[in-house]
Amino acid sequence: MTSSVFTANALTKTYISGEMQVHALTNVDLEIAEKEVVVLLGPSGSGKTTLLNIMGGLDHPTSGRLFFRDLELTRLDDRELTSYRRQHVGFVFQFYNLVPSLTAYENVALVTEIADRPMRPDEALSLVGLEARMHNFPAQLSGGEQQRVAIARAIAKRPAVLLCDEPTGALDSKTGIRVIEALLGVNRQLGTTTLIITHNASIQTVADRVLFFTDGRISSERRNEKRAATAELAW
Ligand SMILES: Nc1ncnc2c1ncn2[C@@H]1O[C@H](COP(=O)(O)OP(=O)(O)OP(=O)(O)O)[C@@H](O)[C@H]1O
Secondary structure, eight states, X not given: OOSEEEEEEEEEEEEEETTEEEEEEEEEEEEEETTOEEEEEOXXXXXXXHHHHXXXXXXXXXXXXXXXXXXXXXXXXXXXXXXXXXXXXXXXXXXXXXXXXXXXXXXXXXXXXXXXXXXXXXXXXXXXXXXXXXXXXXXXXXXXXXXXXXXXXXXXXXXXXXXXXSTTTTSOHHHHXXXXXXXXXXXXXXXXXXXXXXXXXXXXXXXXXXXXXXXXXXEEEEEOSSOOOGGGOOO
16 A cells, blocks of 8 residues: 555657647656645646646546556546546636535535535535535625635535646635645645645645656655645735
8 A cells, every 4th residue: 555645657748739749747746745745836838737737637648657546547437437436536726616506515515416425505505604604606605715616516525636727817815825725734634735826925834745847847846844834824
């Protein structure tokens, strides 16, 4: 048994569009430990989303190998990848994609109805500090609160990993910090391994590790001795 959640060896993704080849990822080697919080930083087009999508079973690499614990994702067909994703992966995106005609509670319940051993929607919502607003509709919630509903929806099925692509991208600093707090709270309480893509360099201080991307490669990484408290965050 390995204690890594993900192990990537020489992951490469090349897109062909017409005559052009785009090297989105080139020979990425990576280990992510159980319960780790990892921030992915790098310029636009450096390959962060491509890597997250492959880890989440949304896309296939062109070559290389990727393991989720002992399961080799790069050997799975689309049906098996869908089952991996349903069971183990929660996604949080920049835009919350909540159903406007359903309350916060009902938005989370949509997922708990199809999961194996989900938490109750009110439990998931209280983990992100929204128990008092659970009967509100998305339009009655701030952007940050809607993002916290999206986080509750993503974690209600108790996924092993939470993959977040620019979760604070659409938020001002105060609500963005509250969203980061919610992600870290889930990590502390459920042990969910959490990867966060961001363009906001301030967020790197709350991670265990920061990966810097350049031109489809991890050009450097840094381990934080200690995660900064979210109270120290500002941008
Ligand atoms: N479906 C696709 N077809 C062709 N090229 C693509 C496709 N998806 C991504 N790319 C290209 O692959 C490269 C890496 O893109 P990716 O979205 O992974 O970067 P990123 O670091 O997440 O960027 P951003 O911070 O802007 O989201 C870019 O050059 C992008 O244009």
